[in-house]
Amino acid sequence: MTAATSSDHQPRSYLAGFSVLMLALMCVVPFLSPYHMPPIASFYNEWLAAFLAVFASLFLIGKRQEKLQIPVVSFIPLGLIVVLGLQVALGVPDYWQNQFVAMLYLGLSALLMLLAANLRHSLTLERVVPVIAWAFVIGATTIMILLPIGKLIPEDNALAKWVLDSNSGNIGQVNHFSNYLALGLASLVYLRITDRVSNFVAILISALILIGLAQGGQRMAILYVALLSVGGWLLARPFTNHHMTSIKPISLLWLIPGFIAAQFIVPLLSFLEPAKMPAERLMQTMGTESSRLILIEQAWLLFKQYPWLGAGWAEFPWYNFSITESYPTLKGLWHHAHNLILQLLAETGILGALILTAGMLYWFREQFLSKLNAERWWLLALLSVIGIHSMLEYPLWYITFLAIASLLLGLGSERPIQVKFNLAPVFFLVIFIFSAWSMGSLQTSYHQLETTLTSLREEGLPQSEIDENLEKLYQLRESSVFTPIADNFLVRVLPNQPDLIQDKLTISQHVVENWPGRVESYTHAYLLAMNDKPVQAQQMIRMAIKQFPEYREAYHRFVLAQVVKKQQNALLPILIILQDPYKPGE
Numbered sequence: 001m002t003a004a005t006s007s008d009h010q011p012r013s014y015l016a017g018f019s020v021l022m023l024a025l026m027c028v029v030p031f032l033s034p035y036h037m038p039p040i041a042s043f044y045n046e047w048l049a050a051f052l053a054v055f056a057s058l059f060l061i062g063k064r065q066e067k068l069q070i071p072v073v074s075f076i077p078l079g080l081i082v083v084l085g086l087q088v089a090l091g092v093p094d095y096w097q098n099q100f101v102a103m104l105y106l107g108l109s110a111l112l113m114l115l116a117a118n119l120r121h122s123l124t125l126e127r128v129v130p131v132i133a134w135a136f137v138i139g140a141t142t143i144m145i146l147l148p149i150g151k152l153i154p155e156d157n158a159l160a161k162w163v164l165d166s167n168s169g170n171i172g173q174v175n176h177f178s179n180y181l182a183l184g185l186a187s188l189v190y191l192r193i194t195d196r197v198s199n200f201v202a203i204l205i206s207a208l209i210l211i212g213l214a215q216g217g218q219r220m221a222i223l224y225v226a227l228l229s230v231g232g233w234l235l236a237r238p239f240t241n242h243h244m245t246s247i248k249p250i251s252l253l254w255l256i257p258g259f260i261a262a263q264f265i266v267p268l269l270s271f272l273e274p275a276k277m278p279a280e281r282l283m284q285t286m287g288t289e290s291s292r293l294i295l296i297e298q299a300w301l302l303f304k305q306y307p308w309l310g311a312g313w314a315e316f317p318w319y320n321f322s323i324t325e326s327y328p329t330l331k332g333l334w335h336h337a338h339n340l341i342l343q344l345l346a347e348t349g350i351l352g353a354l355i356l357t358a359g360m361l362y363w364f365r366e367q368f369l370s371k372l373n374a375e376r377w378w379l380l381a382l383l384s385v386i387g388i389h390s391m392l393e394y395p396l397w398y399i400t401f402l403a404i405a406s407l408l409l410g411l412g413s414e415r416p417i418q419v420k421f422n423l424a425p426v427f428f429l430v431i432f433i434f435s436a437w438s439m440g441s442l443q444t445s446y447h448q449l450e451t452t453l454t455s456l457r458e459e460g461l462p463q464s465e466i467d468e469n470l471e472k473l474y475q476l477r478e479s480s481v482f483t484p485i486a487d488n489f490l491v492r493v494l495p496n497q498p499d500l501i502q503d504k505l506t507i508s509q510h511v512v513e514n515w516p517g518r519v520e521s522y523t524h525a526y527l528l529a530m531n532d533k534p535v536q537a538q539q540m541i542r543m544a545i546k547q548f549p550e551y552r553e554a555y556h557r558f559v560l561a562q563v564v565k566k567q568q569n570a571l572l573p574i575l576i577i578l579q580d581p582y583k584p585g586e
Contacts, residue, residue, distance in 0.1 A: 028142075073359050084102055189252065239373050490504075491520075
């Protein structure tokens with residue numbers, strides 16, 4: 001192995017062009033999909049992103065290179081895969097599927113980094129970046145054009161199922177919407193700096209995006225605009241002083257008054273049904289207790305209990321729920337610390353956090369040692385947007401954003417390791433076949449899960465069809481990665497018969513520790529009581545009421561009916577708590 005020093009790039013090939021096209025589509029198509037339905041609202045968006053990424057990797061099969069470029073940053077996801085494997089081997093997770101799915105995500109991340117580094121070596125950064133930048137600009141512009149259309153067209157219009165009536169457009173989540181618009185804005189700035197768009201087009205699209213950032217009402221939008229204006233100006237000064245550019249970097253500061261103006265304009269556009277403006281939301285939350293600081297504190301406490309390998313992947317939600325009574329103001333289900341570093345510390349320990357930190361420090365070191373140009377400015381701008389988002393939310397837990405971050409990190413790899421690997425085409429062909437098979441298997445299993453759950457929700461379903469659907473659900477539980485979801489619904493739909501109640505409690509214990517949501521926690525208290533565990537049942541119902549107080553009255557009516565009509569006296573301990581949550585347990 002030797003460090004790469006050659007800048008001898010091979011000519012563009014059709015396969016390389018196809019790969020770049022797939023990557024560009026990966027940055028657009030998943031964000032335009034309007035389908036966001038349970039049990040996993042983001043499944044098809046993420047599946048589309050992974051599908052396009054897998055087909056982009058065909059370049060690694062057909063492109064014969066003298067040496068394979070391996071970016072050092074790709075050892076971050078590979079190292080985290082090892083950590084998750086150790087967790088499964090050394091511990092007994094409630095659901096090993098959590099670690100396995102995370103490994104698939106990380107494996108795709110490493111593949112994208114490898115692909116990006118080799119595309120850069122073959123085509124040069126200056127050829128790849130403009131295509132991806134245009135993809136983000138087109139995607140952000142399309143979303144903003146569709147946003148008012150979704151608000152104005154009637155529900156019975158044929159377009160209604162393709163254009164969502166939402167404050168976040170077709171993306172479906174407001175924080176993802178703001179992130180994506182910021183990526184589009186940074187890409188637009190790059191295209192203007194490199195004179196690929198005119199001033200008029202740049203001003204028009206940037207105004208549209210700034211209105212979208214104001215419309216979303218996310219406080220993070222303030223950080224995005226500040227970053228791209230002040231940070232972008234400071235970062236662009238060195239290379240624009242030595243190269244002729246079509247705009248002066250100081251003109252980026254106009255983004256700030258533009259964003260302020262957008263927050264005055266949006267409330268006047270009543271048809272958009274705007275949320276509170278970012279500045280308004282920021283002022284309202286100043287001086288109040290921050291839920292994110294509480295989550296960071298909880299993640300730190302969990303890390304101190306399991307410092308080396310962490311508590312295990314997806315273990316934070318149960319810890320958050322189990323100590324809920326120590327945090328009176330924190331309500332609802334919190335399954336993430338909303339901070340990338342603290343989340344990794346809590347769930348993967350020092351080892352996982354160290355792998356990420358060391359890899360990123362090396363990557364940034366290489367950036368500072370390299371000559372800055374417009375393409376590297378673009379890479380740093382987009383990664384900074386995703387980085388800010390990752391310190392306040394968890395976008396990298398979605399393959400749509402993880403794929404983008406992996407692509408950017410791979411493109412920015414300055415000194416990849418070079419390996420002469422004659423069997424590289426065969427190796428990547430095997431990876432492609434496995435990936436394609438996994439994609440097909442996941443889609444088939446998820447579609448079956450969707451149809452089964454939809455059928456079970458129907459009223460008046462014959463018992464024979466109920467039994468048939470339960471059998472399908474059980475098969476999915478045994479043979480797919482969707483076991484946690486299948487278990488969740490099995491606990492809900494299986495009858496509370498004496499011969500099933502113990503098995504339901506066993507499954508419910510795994511379910512609630514994996515996802516301590518509203519229905520899950522109240523149901524678990526019910527099953528504990530029915531299994532003659534009154535003390536544990538009262539403790540669980542108290543925590544459920546504290547975390548989800550809005551559900552107490554409805555559940556009180558349900559339990560009361562069970563006691564009165566069906567003489568379920570075993571439920572009396574939780575009925576007492578439901579009537580008066582502050583009454584001491586008996």
